[in-house]
Amino acid sequence: MPSRPQPFRARFLGSMGLVALALAAPSLAASVPASAPQSRGKEPSTRVVAPKGAVQAAKVAAKETIDAGFAGTRSSGLGRSDFEELVGVRDNEFMSAMPRVDGAGGGDGSGDGEGGVAGGGGQCPPVVSTHTNANFEGGQFIVQAGFAEQEIAAASYTVSAADFPLRIDLCEMIFATSNTTVTTTTKWSVLVWEGTPATGTLKYVFSSNGIDLPHLVMQPGTNGTNIQFGIDPSDPDQMIIQDNGTQTFSIGYRIDDHNLQTSNPCLVAPPSGANAFPTTDVGGLQAPTRNWLFAINCGAFGCPAGWSSFQQLPALCRPSGDWVMRVTWTPTNCQVAGACCLPSGSCESLTEANCAVLGGNFIGEGTTCGANTCSNALVPCCFQATGGCLTLSAASCAAAGGVAGPAGQTCATYVCFPIGACCLPDGSCLPGVSPAACAAQNGIFQGNGTQCSAGLCPEPTGASCFPTGFCLILTEEQALEAGATWFGPGTTCGDLNGNGTADICEQGRPEDLNDDGAVNAQDLAILLGAWGATGGPADLNGDGVVGAADLAQLLSAWG
Structure with missing residues (x-):
């Protein structure tokens, strides 16, 4: 075993510091709440000025990467048994890059997934998501020595x-060398997507430049380095990810330039004795649909070019374990619990939203219930028989047979028995109902005294599947205009099996009316039998009537 190299950390906090550290980070096999990784600096830092506009530059780089289409001309031998090398690393180095963007450095502050202000209704605990069981401090890893320049290792969560x-707070991945004979320098990039890498939207790309973001430099021998990347938490401009309908986000690492790349890696792989490579774990492949590879193109005899999940890769190209990669992230819209005085006069620790649902009076985030928090609170006391109201203590209201309103309010401001319009999930409106009756219909109460009117209730949205398998949340009218199949109000584009296609779009072809797996004479007979009918399964294009357009669609899908 080679002697332990000095670990280092390149940290950008308005400037870059190089400090030795020890990092304690337990291995995880699932998404679990966790404290943010902590480090302990042991040596003085050397500071240089970090660039401004890092997040905005990352968005530009993401667009340029999308426009370029990841065009490649080669392929790699990733995953082949003769390219997987088992190494043991006693202590991994840690290289953390955290660029800070000052106010003048850009950032639109919108928080719409294009960068912006982090945070929301409260302080949320960070979460660590990973598919690997590897120890990020050190241990055994499999070096993917067939990994070529411009290839990308990615994982979806x-x-x-x-x-x-x-x-996104922190991205991490272990890179390792196996018996190298030279000092290796690797240029790398971190990429972040909304959705999966194959079907989602690339939002951010950060690339090392050897000045502000250090390249990966590793000494000769067998060594491991954890490349950590994140934005300084105190920076107002952060990597904010929105839900694109799949409830999924992804991170990836790309090798931009090897230390020594062969002229044609299709014929000769990058030499393992002169390069660093990404690693997979030794625990076996646990998440084949969540680990991804972008491979360069070597033609018919190489691994599949472009994006493939590990499950989609042929056996000779499929790595034997999960990427040694993890991500720390934080929800931005948490609500912090506080004391809530309920109509009964009791006190519970609830979020403001849950307190309101129960008709309580929310005292404030972070407040606690004490012995007298709600004991002396007055409530509006409503009497069903008369519709009248008196301001009483909760105990007196209960003794008088009244219905207590929220603590802290009075009859002057509280409506005892509100009646108004109710918007239902299908977009229709119920007039003159109580909040309780509206909730029983899964509706949204519009307020006391509201009336049903045109435009009051928004058109319902739902999953809309395109012939390509792509899914968007649209109204029924929008889906029809785009030629998509609308699956009804409240349906989603969730991809729980992680194969890159929304589960709802994986249902049988609509032209296969008898669901036997083929579009044939039996389906034609069903459609002709429903000719002229209003709606129904045979109304393939959803125009409200079974006719010639539906027949044409069925014939075009024949087989």
């Missing part, structure tokens, strides 16, 4: 829709 928008 599906989280709750309630977690969006979220902020």
Whole structure:
């Protein structure tokens, strides 16, 4: 085992510092709440000025990368047994790049997934997501020595829709060398997507330049380095990711330039004795649909060019483990619990939203329930028989047979028995109902005294599947205009099986009316039998009537 090299950290906090550290980060196999990784600096830092506009530059780079289409001319031997090398690393180095963007450095502040202000309704705990069981401090890793320049290792993570928008705090991936004989310098990039790399939107690209973002430099021998990348938490301009309908985001690492790339890696792989490579773990492949490879193109005899999940790769190209990669992220719209005085006079620790649902009076975020928090609170006391109201204590209201309103309010401001319009999930409107009756219909109460009128209730939206398998959340009218199939109000584009296609779009072809897996004479007979009918399964184009357009669509899908 080679002697342990001195670990280093390149940290951008208005300037860049190089400091030795020890990082304690337990291995994780799933998304779990965790504290942000902590480091302990042991040596003085050397500072240089970091560039401004880093996040905005990353968005430009993302657009340029999309426009370029990741065009490649080669392929790699990634995953082939003769390119996987098992190495043991006692202690990984850590290289953390955290560019800070000052106010003058750009950032639109919109928080719409294009950069912007992080944070929302409260302080949310950070979450660490990973598919690997590897130890990021050191251990055994598999060096993917067939990885060529311009190839990308990526991983996707599906989280709750309630977690969006979220902020990417820290991206990490282990790179390693195997018995190298020279000092290696690797130019790298970090990429972040909304959705999966194959079908999502590339939002950010950050690339090393050897000045402000250091290249990966590793000494000869067998060594590992954890390339960490994140934006300084105190910076107002952050990597903000929105939900694109799949509840998924992805991160990736690209090798832009090897230390020594062969002239044609289709014929001769980059030499393992002179380069650093990304790693997979030794625990076996646990998330084949969530690990991704962008491979360069070597023609019919190479690995599939472009994006493939590990599950989609042929056996000779498929790595034997998950990428040693993880991401720390934070939801931006958490609500912090506080004391809530309920109509009964009792006190519970609830979020403001949950307190309002129960008709309580929210005291404030972070407040706690004490012995007298709600004991003396007056409430509007409503009497069903008369519709009248008296301001009483909660105890007196209960004794008088009244219905207590929220603590802290009075009869002058509180409406005891509101009646108004209710918007239903299908976009229709119910007039003159109570909030309770509206909730029973899964509707949204519009307020006391509101009336149903044109435009009051928004058109319902739902999953809309295009013939290509792409999914968007649209209204029914928008779906028809775009030639997509609308699946009804409230449906989503979730991709729970992680294959890159929305689950709802994986249902049988609409032209296969009997669901036997083929469009044939039986389906034609069903359509002709429904000729002239209003709607129904045979109304393939959704125009409200079974006719010639539906027949043409069925015949075009024959087979």
